[in-house]
Amino acid sequence: MTSTLPAGLRDFYEDPAVPVASGDARSLRQARMLADALGPAGATPAVVLDIGCGDGSAARAAAPLLAGHRVIGVDWSQDALRRAQSHMSYVVRGELTDGGLPLAAGSADAVLFSEVIEHLVDPDSALDELRRILRPGGHLMLSTPNLAAWYNRALLLAGVQPVFSEVSLRGIHGRPGKEVVGHLRLYTARALREFLTASGFEVVRVAGAPFHGVPKPLRPFDRLACARPSAASILLVHARRT
Secondary structure, eight states: OOSSOOHHHHHHHHOTTSOOOOOHHHHHHHHHHHHHHHOSOOSSOOEEEEETOTTSHHHHHHGGGGTTSEEEEEESOHHHHHHHTTTOSEEEEOOOSTTOSSSOTTOEEEEEEESOGGGOSOHHHHHHHHHHHEEEEEEEEEEEEBTTOHHHHHHHHTTOOOTTOOSOSSOOOSSSOOOOOOOOOOBOHHHHHHHHHHTTEEEEEEEEEOOTTSOGGGHHHHHHHTTSGGGSSEEEEEEEEO
């Protein structure tokens, strides 16, 4: 899911080789936060929009925790939506521009916004659009890589490009890793909190999640870092529309 993409970026995100899934550990933690916020499904289930649903793997992992609620996948990429249909009952094509989502104002009780904001050219307009489709008091569950992850702090001190950051869509330069995923922006916990507040959301909670790409010997440290969200690999934010 992208907003107002130049042609080169559009081609990049429609390439089937570009990853459109992330780790289940992050998806499960985020789903638990949303399930706690929504509570059990009643006579009228909550409408949950998975904006930038990718291949639907996050919705698949969350499904047992969101039983009874209506989860709808939304993505710009046709290729991603084709794959998502095997995991989700409802998918819709839409773009995160002003009024670009084919959804009425105030029609959603909650939005899952997983690993999307770091790919956006215009995150300000994207948050405006999310605020438009959420009902007052509706929940935003956002996740994004942490620029200030514990290992990135050490890498920067050594003069190495931080993990998650990319300087090219054609290859990785100056940092560990081999996979190009199209990250355009990165956030710290403080920056993300301030950005959401300025965009008309009340931040309820910031939590941390591990990153599936951390080398196996370092994964225990990565899980421990989740206790301090500002140093965790992945930032999980629960915010509400004001």
